[in-house]
Amino acid sequence: YYMKYKNQLVPTGKVNDVGALIRTNVADSYRACVELEALWRINSTLSWTANFTLSSNKIAEFNEVIYDYGENFDDYIEVTNTYRNTDIAFSPSVIAGSGFVVTPIANLEVTLLTKYIGQQFLDNTSNSSRVIDAYFINDLRIGYSWKPKGMREISLSGLMNNIFDVTYSSNGYTYGYFGGPTEYHQNFYYPQAGRNFMVMLALRF
Helix, strand or coil, rough: CEEEEEEEEEEEEECCCCCCEEEEEEEEEEEEEEEEEEEEEECEEEEEEEEEEEEEEEEEEEEEEEEEECCCCCCCEEEEEEEEEECCCCCCCCCEEEEECCCCCCCCEEEEEEEEECCCCCCCCCCCEEEEEEEEEEEEEEEEECCCCCCCEEEEEEECCCCCCCCCCEEEEEEEEEECCCCEEEECCCCCCCEEEEEEEEECC
């Protein structure tokens, strides 16, 4: 797909006093993407699904406003930096997923889910020091269902997320300012859970 925007509302990379993303309109931007999906039934007990997304998400011109508080931090002025053909924040250019599904016996399904999220920028400057690193995680899902007399179905499922206990962040924000001639910039990240479990029981009548 190709989507060209006029006055798209995009995150600046900063948050307000309650932690919500601050957004601004940009006059000219676009998102272009190729998405691929595949399904392969290897045999009667094993199948594989996959998806792959390659995208370009650009702003024609972005004006970053930074406050300069001076060397004594007793007053401030606004400093504007202009960036052209820059990446939209929180828009990874590569996303991929995979799912191996095994059905060893009737009604039992075991699925290995794999996800890759490419590097994404915390703001709209394409600055390599303000990024969320790419991450690669795996989840394991097991489900079993049966149909006892007097009920439509009983299903029991378990999910182990992040089975290899990968340390990663999927979100964050950035903040910068000048103190005289020196620019200060700080990145903040939201760490995601390590290995964790979930169990669900569903009764259908």
